[in-house]
Amino acid sequence: MATVHFKAHKHHKKADGTINVKLVIYHKGKRVYPDTAHYITEKDLTKKYEFKDKDLITKLTIELGEYRKKIGELGERLKGMTAADVADYLLRKPSDSNSVNIDFISFGWGFVKELKDEGKDSAYKGIRSVLNNFTDFTKLDEVYTTSITSDLLRGFEKYLKKPHKQTRYLSNGQKATRLMPGVSDATFLTVMSWFKLVFNAIRDKYNDEDRGIIRIQNYPFRKLKLKSAPPAKKRAIPINYVKAIRDCDVRSGSVAELFKDIFMLSFYLCGMNAKDMFLITDITGDRISYNRSKTRSKRKDSAFISIKKIPEAALLVDKYFGNINKRYSSIPSFQSAIFEGSSNLKKILEVSNPELDLEKYKLDFYAARHTFATEARNTCGFSVSDVGEALNHSQPMKITDTYIVRDWGTIDKIQEQVVLLLS
Template sequence: MATVSAKVFEHHKKTDGTYNVKICVHHKSDRRYFDTVHYVVKKQLTAKMRIKDSFVNDLVDEQLKGYRKVISELGEKINFFTAESLREYLREKDADVDFIKFCQMHIEQLKKEHRIGTAGTHRTVRNSLIDYFKRDSVSITEINSNMLVSYERFLRGKRTMTRIVTEDGQTKEKASNGLSDSGVHCHMRDLRTLFNAACNMYNNEDLGIYRIKHYPFKKYKVGSAPLTKKRNNSLEEVMTIRDCLTKVGSRAELAKEIYMLSFYLCGMNAVDFYHLTKKDVRNGRIDYNRAKTQGRRKDNAFISIKVIEEAKPLLEKYIEKLSIRYSTYGVLDTALSQGMKQLRIQTGIPAATIYWARHTFATVARNACRISKDDVALALNHVDDEHRTTDIYIEKDWSIVDDVQIKVVGLLRRLDMKMAAKQKKETSLENVA
């Protein structure tokens, strides 16, 4: 049987001469304590440290009655609690949830799990909520369906964002023209993910604990992602990027070579290059777990990619060097973005990012090489939700990935030969003339 009582301890006397009244939770032969808002002085206590002040006693008794009512309502569920968990339940049951504070806790946990990309998108959501509410403390009850409609309009509109850019608190203003349909969808999807994570932390359906009693996304629908514009380059543009003359050690050179390395290695992500070690390269293959989905898949998003000839010098140049050169992946990502911007200006290619190398590899594999979507998905290290059960029975055959890889790169090689032959012919004609 769980009981609660008020306690004051002699050795907890504060420098101002007061004592905090604590609540003692006794359950399963164990005791846990937590503070109250009540303080007393020596003259309000008996010789045995019991409260004799009637006013304070009435306040504390009222609080204890509330806790005893909560314990009674739990019924048989009380057996699933320890003294520690019961203390936390009584203390936090009616406490408000600061959603901004929760978001920060969740982001820090994502970083510990090396889910840096997800942490970054969730940080963007947290920052935009602070922009919207104009404060850094927001009750989760304020995240409701009406607010989400208003918030969506806010995201689509022009605004100026203030961000802290240095450790000593210096800020920088950044203008935003508003998000596109795709941007809004991704933003609201991530907000829903954060809200769901808060529900998972603060609610316990088995014990009937619901600190978050509402669910705004039941009325406000995020919907499916809108169709996006193509995010792939042609093989001719890939060649242009590869052959672009860049200054040694420049960000443009870095971006060019990481783009090509990604293309050669089945769209491998820059974050995975950042964390790659020489131990991950065995028998001419890279064996790694894709950082983006590692923590969400039973196979830990493992894949094995063959290191083809074109990739060898680039891999040797950057493996275990990126994490030394750049303190975090975020710093590397910024350098790559700036490098790609320089490449776009230099080559005249209107659109290209590091991630476009992955899209380009997939598009060439499917549309030019006519490879099945299932095999393209395998090469990209994607999971088909419709075939999750079937995948349990089938052992991964990495030679399928090798076939996809060599067919895509083979097209680039043939285009090289074709261009070389054309150039040779033109040179011969010039010599004849």
């Protein structure tokens, strides 16, 4: 238990004759002597340098009671604190909680760089977009944490949900301004999730709740009421649309061919993502084993999965795996080409397969993954948990699971039966 008392020392006497009363804090065998707001002279002390002024003694006794009460409120947290920590906790004034005022914009860009260096593309791009839009809204290069209130975030919401101008630098260094449409409720929820991630990172760095040190006290999200996101739109397409993509006649070397091939690869390989196709450079035997990039850093098993290299996929695997990163300099450029290819393939299908309703069903790359999952569950009758395993979704590890050596047979059966639907 930490103990406290006041003490005046003769050697602390200043040139003007005043002496600062020290608060003596003893904890874990260490003493610290922080200054207080009390200054006295030798007239207020006995020859043994003990306090004799009754008014002063009354003030100090009251303060000691308050300090001891605050120490008692620490409970188990006190065990992790040093004597210096206790001093900081006791003497911090209410206004000191905001004494560390962090520039949200500057911190955010540093956070973006860390995420980019760690290869977390989705997070760094999301937060980069939030920082750019927030700067557009505030018209400020610096926005400090104390200024970020629920009212400010409501204003940010209104700004984003209406058409707004956006000025950005192009790859050639030139600035371009365009009018952006207002975002949906679902998109704004995503914006706030990225915003909150940065704000929480600041609080985690500068606050220490375990020791009662709260340098950044405000938390604007408590009062911010957000509309619930509507149910996610299903992206699966009918199986005959997948057949139409597979059989579509496209020009060799075109982005339409790229989309067609990569889409079918994803469907054949249980919904593999484009980023993982880009990163896989070495395949041995009849299986494709890899760690799913989206979740490998979040899971104990590093999101490892092994997919069978079935005959339907073999030619495409040999054509693209290990060669994509030679054709495209980066994952974003590869993804951009896939996006462009989906648009071009749609135009070809509108002519070659006019019976398809291409307005009702969106032809994007992720439709392959969603369609694979939908057909596995609804047509082939596999359980949701088995389909989730085939998609390499994260699932809580149960005790029994830790006993069982993983076997890829179930995934192979799902893959075989879904691909058979294209026959």
